[in-house]
Amino acid sequence: MQGDAAGMNHQTNPANRTFRLPVEGMSCAACSTRLEKVLSRQAGVKKATVNLASNSASVDLDGAEVTVSEVIAVIDSAGFAVPREQFSLEISGMICVACSGRLEKVLARLPGVERVSVNLASERAVVSAPEGMIRQSTLIETVKKSGFSATPAVSTVQRSAEQRAGRKARDRADLFKLALAVLLTLPLALPMLLMPLGIDAMLPAWIQLVLATPVQFWIGCRFYEGAFKSLRGGAGNMDVLVAMGTTAAWGMSTWVTLFGGTGGHLYFEASAMVITLVLFGKWMERRATHSAATAIRALMDLQPDLARVERDGRMFEVPAETVLPDDLVVVRPGERLPVDGVIVSGESQLDESLITGESLPVHRKVGEAVTGASVNGDGLLRIRATTVGAESTLARIIGLVEDAQASKAPVQKLVDRISAVFVPVVAAIAMLTLLVWTLAGDLQMGFMAAVTVLVIACPCALGLATPTALMVGTGIAARRGILIRDAQALERANRVDTLVFDKTGTLTVGKPSVETLVAVDGEEDTLLILAASAQQGSEHPLAKAVLRRVELQGMPLAGVEAFKSLPGRGLSARVGERDLLIGSHRLMTEFGIPMDALKERAEHLEAQGHTLMWVADVTEKGSMLGFVSVVDPVKSEAREVMSILNERGVETILLTGDNPHAARVVGDRVGIGRVVAEVLPADKAATIRELRGQGRVVAMVGDGINDAPALAAADVGIAMGTGTDVAMNTAGLTLMRGDLILVPDALSLSRATHKKIRQNLFWALIYNLLAIPLAASGLLNPVIAGAAMAMSSVSVVSNSLLLRRYRGG
Numbered sequence: 001m002q003g004d005a006a007g008m009n010h011q012t013n014p015a016n017r018t019f020r021l022p023v024e025g026m027s028c029a030a031c032s033t034r035l036e037k038v039l040s041r042q043a044g045v046k047k048a049t050v051n052l053a054s055n056s057a058s059v060d061l062d063g064a065e066v067t068v069s070e071v072i073a074v075i076d077s078a079g080f081a082v083p084r085e086q087f088s089l090e091i092s093g094m095i096c097v098a099c100s101g102r103l104e105k106v107l108a109r110l111p112g113v114e115r116v117s118v119n120l121a122s123e124r125a126v127v128s129a130p131e132g133m134i135r136q137s138t139l140i141e142t143v144k145k146s147g148f149s150a151t152p153a154v155s156t157v158q159r160s161a162e163q164r165a166g167r168k169a170r171d172r173a174d175l176f177k178l179a180l181a182v183l184l185t186l187p188l189a190l191p192m193l194l195m196p197l198g199i200d201a202m203l204p205a206w207i208q209l210v211l212a213t214p215v216q217f218w219i220g221c222r223f224y225e226g227a228f229k230s231l232r233g234g235a236g237n238m239d240v241l242v243a244m245g246t247t248a249a250w251g252m253s254t255w256v257t258l259f260g261g262t263g264g265h266l267y268f269e270a271s272a273m274v275i276t277l278v279l280f281g282k283w284m285e286r287r288a289t290h291s292a293a294t295a296i297r298a299l300m301d302l303q304p305d306l307a308r309v310e311r312d313g314r315m316f317e318v319p320a321e322t323v324l325p326d327d328l329v330v331v332r333p334g335e336r337l338p339v340d341g342v343i344v345s346g347e348s349q350l351d352e353s354l355i356t357g358e359s360l361p362v363h364r365k366v367g368e369a370v371t372g373a374s375v376n377g378d379g380l381l382r383i384r385a386t387t388v389g390a391e392s393t394l395a396r397i398i399g400l401v402e403d404a405q406a407s408k409a410p411v412q413k414l415v416d417r418i419s420a421v422f423v424p425v426v427a428a429i430a431m432l433t434l435l436v437w438t439l440a441g442d443l444q445m446g447f448m449a450a451v452t453v454l455v456i457a458c459p460c461a462l463g464l465a466t467p468t469a470l471m472v473g474t475g476i477a478a479r480r481g482i483l484i485r486d487a488q489a490l491e492r493a494n495r496v497d498t499l500v501f502d503k504t505g506t507l508t509v510g511k512p513s514v515e516t517l518v519a520v521d522g523e524e525d526t527l528l529i530l531a532a533s534a535q536q537g538s539e540h541p542l543a544k545a546v547l548r549r550v551e552l553q554g555m556p557l558a559g560v561e562a563f564k565s566l567p568g569r570g571l572s573a574r575v576g577e578r579d580l581l582i583g584s585h586r587l588m589t590e591f592g593i594p595m596d597a598l599k600e601r602a603e604h605l606e607a608q609g610h611t612l613m614w615v616a617d618v619t620e621k622g623s624m625l626g627f628v629s630v631v632d633p634v635k636s637e638a639r640e641v642m643s644i645l646n647e648r649g650v651e652t653i654l655l656t657g658d659n660p661h662a663a664r665v666v667g668d669r670v671g672i673g674r675v676v677a678e679v680l681p682a683d684k685a686a687t688i689r690e691l692r693g694q695g696r697v698v699a700m701v702g703d704g705i706n707d708a709p710a711l712a713a714a715d716v717g718i719a720m721g722t723g724t725d726v727a728m729n730t731a732g733l734t735l736m737r738g739d740l741i742l743v744p745d746a747l748s749l750s751r752a753t754h755k756k757i758r759q760n761l762f763w764a765l766i767y768n769l770l771a772i773p774l775a776a777s778g779l780l781n782p783v784i785a786g787a788a789m790a791m792s793s794v795s796v797v798s799n800s801l802l803l804r805r806y807r808g809g
Contacts (some may be wrong), residue, residue, distance in 0.1 A: 017061045017111060019068060020406055021129050025080040026052055027282075029239035029463025031148045031421035035129070036416070038078045038233065042066060051406045053224055053289055053467030058406045068112050072130060079229025087136050093148035106146045107176030110134060123152070144324065144606075152319050152544050171286070179285055179381035181219045181276040184211045188269035189783075203267060205257040212268035216250045219651030220275040238460055239457035242278055244427070245454030246271040249782060252447065256483060259797070264699070265444055267451070267782070274455050274786030281790025285460070289468060290798035299398050302373035307338035312381070312664065319473040323385050325758050331381045339372045341383035348379025355393065356481045356721070356737040396453045400734070404474040405467070409757060412466045419459050426457040426772070433776040445778050452775040456785035457768060460793040466761030468800035473753030476806055481721070481736035484743060484747045489732025491749035492715045495697045499645060500703035500710070503656035503663060504541055504632060506720055507670055509737070510703070512541055512632035514549040515610060518601055519626035525555065527626045531615050532579050533558040534573040542613060545630050568657045568680035570613070581616040585659055588614050592620050603628050609665030611658055614778040634669050642671040654693075655710070656686055684710035687787055697708075718743060752806050767792050 004110025013647040026032050032052040040058060044066030049058045059071055072082045094100050100120040105580055107125065112133035116124045118230060127139055131759035136152055143150035157323015191202045203211075217224075223246070226239030249267035307320045310328040323329060324526045328344070331337055337350075349361035352374045361377055370383060373394045389395065395650030411684040418755075432455040466691035474484050484490050501507050530551040534556060535543035550557065562574040569590070581591060585602075588595055595602070603614055642652050654675045655665045663677035675741055676687060687709050691698045700707070700714035711731050719731035720738050732765045737744040771788060775778050780788075 005257065006322060015584040016479075017144050018063060019061075019112060019133065020056055020402065021075070021133065023050070023055050023057050023074065023075060023080050023081050024083055025226070025229065026050075027056060028052070028458075028460040029415065029526065030227075030235060030237035030423055030459050030461055031080070031230065031273045033416045033419040034080055034230070034233055034235040034237070035075065035080060035764055037420075039071065039074060040076050042071065045071070049408050051200045051408070051467050052463040053471055054139045054402075054405050055331045055404075056406050058403070064129045068130070068133070069114055072114075076234045079226075082126055082260040083131045085131045085154060086152035087125075087129070087134075087137075087139055088138060089125045089127070089143065089150040090153055091118065091123050091125050091143065091148055092454050094118075094123060095122070099148070103146050103148060104144065105391070106142060107139065110138065110142060112505045122142075123132070125150070133358070135321070135389055135395070139196050141324065141389060142246065142321050150324055157357050160721070173287075174279075174283060175755060175809065177219050178276070178279050178612040179522045181215050181272075181279055185272040185276045188272050189271075197429070205253075208266060208268040209254060212272045213252070215275055216246060219279070220246065235420075236427065238423075238458065238722065239458055240423055241426060241454045242264075242274070245451045245782065248273050248447070248454075249451050267448075270448075270451065270782040273332075273783045275792045277783070277786040281792075284790075284794045285464070285797055288794060288801060289464070290691075290803060292479060294475065299394065299401065302336065302394060304336045304338045304373075307777050308332070318460055321389065323388050327385045329383045331376045331383060333376055333378050335376050337370055337374045337376060337381075337383065338381070339355055339385040340370070340387045341385045342369055342582075343367065343371075344382050344384050345548055346379050346381040348381055350378035351375040351377065352737075353729075355397070359711055363525065388503065392516060396481060397478065397736075400485060401474055401478050402485045404486050404490070405471045407470070409466050409470065409489070409491050409754075410485075411491075411757065411761065415462050415466065415761065419462060422459045422462075426453065429776060430454045437778070444541050448781060449778045451770055451782045452778075452780050452785045455782050456771045456775045456789050458771075458789045458792045461764035461767060461796045462761070464793055464796050464800075465764045468797050469753055469756040469760055469803065472800050472803040473749060473756070476803060477746065477749055480742070480749070481739075481740055482749065483721075483734040483736065484746075484750075485732045485734075488752045489716055490753060492697065493733060493747055494718055494754040495649065498653065498691055498696040498698045499657050500653045500698060500714070501672070501689070502700075502710075503658055503666055505637050505699055505703040505738075507666060507740070508634055509633065510541055512545040512611070513628055514545055514628055515631045516605060516629035517626070518598060518629070520597060520624055521626075524626075525553075527615060528553075528628070529555055530557065530575055530580060531613065531628050531802060533560055534563070534582055535652040536560050538571070539600070541632070542611065542630055544630060568682075577619070578617050579619045581618050581622075581752070582613055584657070584678070585612070585614065586600055588616060588624070591618060591622060593618075595624055595626055598627060602627060603661065606659055606661030607665070609662050609669070611662050634666060635738070635740055636742050641744060646671070648747075650747070651696075655687060657681070657684075681707075681709055687714040688713040699747075702806070703738075718746065749806060754805060755801055756803055761798055764792065764796055 014184050024037065026035065029052055032050040035057065036048050036050040039045055039057060040157050044061055045059060048060035055285055057075065075082050092101065094103065097120055100118040103125065104118040107113060107127055111125055112129045115128040116125065140150045187203060188208060195743070223239045223243045226237060227243040230237040230240055251270045253266040272483055301679040303349055304320050307318050307323045308330045309318050310330055311325060315330065323339050329339055329341060343364060345366060348364040349371060350364050351361050351370060355371050357371055359788040371393045433453050434446045437449055453694050470487055474489065477484050504510060513799050517528055519527040520808055528550060532546045536544060560573050560575055564572045564780035566572065566583060566587065569587040570581065572581050574646040581587065595614070606612060609627045610631055613630065615625045615627060617623050652672045654663060654672045656663045656677055657679055658677055663675045667675040679687060683781040688698055692715065697713045699716040701709045701718045702711055705721035709720060716733060717731035718733045718735065721734055721736040733746050775785055
C-alpha cells in the first residue's frame with residue numbers, strides 16, 4: 001500500500017508552520033535572492049529566507065493554503081532541487097491490512113512526509129521526506145502511539161555515514177573534473193606563460209579547439225545548466241555571466257579556426273582557463289564553507305548510536321533513537337549518555353563541555369537531571385529517560401544553531417537588493433563596453449574587455465559575506481555554551497550599551513537557604529511548618545529553601561488548599577483552619593498587616609542582604625505571625641563580570657522584586673551602581689521599555705518565568721540555561737550554564753562576528769566596484785578576471801574562518 005502525504009498535511013498541521021529545507025543547485029547570491037522571491041510570492045507563504053552558505057530555505061507558512069510538498073514543487077520548478085531521504089522501519093504488531101492502512105495514514109500526516117509505504121507481508125514501513133525534515137525517532141514514537149512497535153532497519157548514525165559517503169563521492173567526481181580541466185587547459189596556457197621568455201610554443205588552432213571544447217561543454221556544462229534554469233526562472237545568476245563570457249570567447253575562436261576571420265585572434269586559452277579557474281574557486285569555496293559548518297556537524301555527531309535499556313530485569317542494546325520516555329537506560333563509565341534523564345541510581349562525574357562549554361566535569365547524583373551527549377566519568381549510572389528525539393536538549397541546541405545560521409542579518413536586505421539587479425546590470429555594462437570600444441575603432445579590444453567584464457563580476461562574494469560569518473560565529477558560540485536564536489539578536493547584541501540583571505538565580509547562585517526564623521509568639525518551628533506547608537509543590541527558589549529546611553529537620557507538613565500565586569509579591573493559601581498570606585513587605589502593606597513589632601529586626605537583616613518572607617494569618621482581621629530570613633550567596637564571578645562590562649562602557653543595572661535593602665547589598669557586592677528594587681514582573685518590562693525610550697540598546701539577563709516579559713521587552717533577551725523553558729524561549733541568546741562570564745563573552749563574540757560581516761561586505765563591494773571598471777577599460781584580460789572572480793568568494797569565506805581564532809575579550 002502507498003499513501004501520499006501531500007494532501008494531508010494541511011488538514012492536520014497547525015495553521016502556522018515553520019520548516020527548513022535543504023536546497024541544491026544554488027551557485028551565487030542571485031540564485032538565493034531569486035528563490036526567496038519565488039517562494040515569497042507563493043500563496044500561503046508568510047515569509048521565506050534562503051541561505052546561500054548553508055544551502056537551505058526556511059519557510060514560514062501562514063494558514064492551510066499550501067503544503068510542504070507544494071513548496072518543494074515550487075523550488076523544483078524554479079530550477080533547484082530538494083534532496084530526499086528514505087527511512088526504513090521494521091514494524092511489529094500489525095495483524096491485518098487495516099492495521100497497515102491505518103499506520104500508513106498516521107505516518108503520512110506527519111509534517112514533511114511526502115510518501116509512505118507500509119507492507120504487511122514484510123512488516124516494513126518506508127517513509128520518504130526532504131533531507132533533515134523529520135527525525136527517525138519521531139517516526140518510531142508515532143508508530144508506538146499508533147499501537148505498534150518499530151525498530152530502524154538503518155540507524156541514524158548509519159544514515160549520516162551514508163550521506164557523508166555520498167557527499168564525498170560527489171566531491172571526488174568534482175575534483176576529477178577539475179583535474180581533467182587543468183590537464184586540458186595547461187597546454188593552452190603554457191604558450192601564453194612562455195611568451196615573455198621569447199619562446200613560441202603556440203599550438204595549431206585545431207588542437208586548441210580539440211582541447212578547449214570538452215572543457216567548455218562537458219566540464220563546464222554545469223554553468224549552462226545553471227544559466228538555463230536561472231533564465232527560465234526569469235532572472236540571471238553567476239552561471240549566466242560565466243556562460244556568456246566563455247561561450248563568446250570559444251565561439252569567436254571557433255569561427256576563426258573553421259572559417260578564418262579578421263585578425264585571426266584565438267581565445268581558446270581564455271575560455272578554458274576561466275572555466276578551470278572558476279571551478280577551482282568553487283571547489284575551494286565548498287571546502288571552506290564545509291569547514292565553516294564544522295560546529296553543527298560536531299553537535300550532530302554527539303548522539304550515540306546505541307543505548308543500553310533495562311526492561312523486566314533484562315538488558316537490551318537498542319538504537320538510541322528508539323529509547324522512549326520513562327525507559328531505564330544504563331550508562332557505563334566512559335560512555336556518552338544517549339538521552340536526557342534523571343539519575344535513579346549511581347553517581348559520577350559528567351563531562352558536559354560539548355553541551356554547556358563547562359570545561360570541568362560536574363558531579364551528578366541520584367535525583368539530579370542529566371543531559372544527553374554528556375560523557376560519563378567513572379561511575380555506573382541508571383537513568384530514567386525524560387525527553388527524547390526532537391525534544392531532547394541536544395536536538396533543541398542543534399535546531400537553534402541551524403535556525404540562527406539560516407537566518408538573515410538586517411544588512412543582508414541591502415545585499416539582496418543588489419543581487420537582484422546585479423547580473424542584468426553587468427550584462428548591460430559588457431554590451432556598453434563592446435559598443436564603446438567598437439566605436440573607438442578597436443573591435444578586438446572591445447570583445448576582450450566585454451568578456452572580461454562578464455567573467456570578473458562576482459555576486460557570489462556578496463551572497464557569502466553574511467551567512468558564512470554567521471555560520472562560524474554561531475558555531476563558536478555553541479561550543480562555548482552560548483546559543484544565538486537568530487541573526488537579528490546577534491546584530492542587536494553588537495550594539496548593547498546597557499545590561500539589566502535579575503538578582504535571584506542570575507547574580508546569585510539560585511540556591512537560597514533559610515538563615516533565620518523570627519516568630520511574633522516565639523514559636524519558630526510552627527512558623528516554619530506553616531510557611532513550608534503553604535508552599536508545597538512550588539518551584540520558586542525561596543519556597544524550595546523553606547521546604548529543604550523542613551526536610552532536614554524531619555518536620556511533618558500539613559495539607560494545603562486554595563493555593564493562589566501572587567506574581568512578584570508572594571502567595572495566599574489555606575493550611576488547616578488558617579488562611580495564610582506569605583510574601584514581600586509590599587504584599588503585607590497591601591493587605592494592611594501591621595509589621596511594627598518586627599520592624600527593627602527585619603531592617604537589621606535586610607541591611608545584611610537577607611531576603612525576608614513575611615507570614616501573616618488573614619483568617620479574621622489579619623495578624624503578623626513572623627518572617628523567614630533567606631540568604632542566597634552571590635556568584636563568585638559576578639564582580640569580575642561587572643568590572644569587565646564597565647570597562648567596555650556598558651552600564652549595568654540590577655532589577656529585582658526583592659526589598660531595596662537586600663538588593664542594594666547585592667548591588668554593592670557585585671559592583672552595580674544602579675539598583676531598582678520591589679519591581680513586579682509587569683513593571684520590569686515597563687522599566688526596560690523606559691530605558692529603551694532613552695535611546696539605549698538594552699539587554700536583559702534573567703532565568704525565571706517572571707523574567708520572560710522583561711526578556712521579550714529588551715532589545716536582546718539573555719536567558720540563563722539554568723532557568724526555565726519560558727525564559728529560554730523568550731530570549732534572543734541563551735547561556736547553557738549559569739556562569740556570568742558568558743554574558744560579556746556573548747557580547748564580545750557578537751561584535752567580532754558583526755565586524756567580520758562588515759569586512760566581508762566591504763571587500764565584496766569594493767572588489768566589484770574596482771574590478772568592473774578596470775575590466776571595461778581593457779586593463780585586465782579574461783584569464784586574470786577568472787582568477788580574481790574565483791578567489792573573491794574564497795577570500796570572503798576564508799576571512800570568516802579567521803573567526804575561529806577568536807579567544808574572547
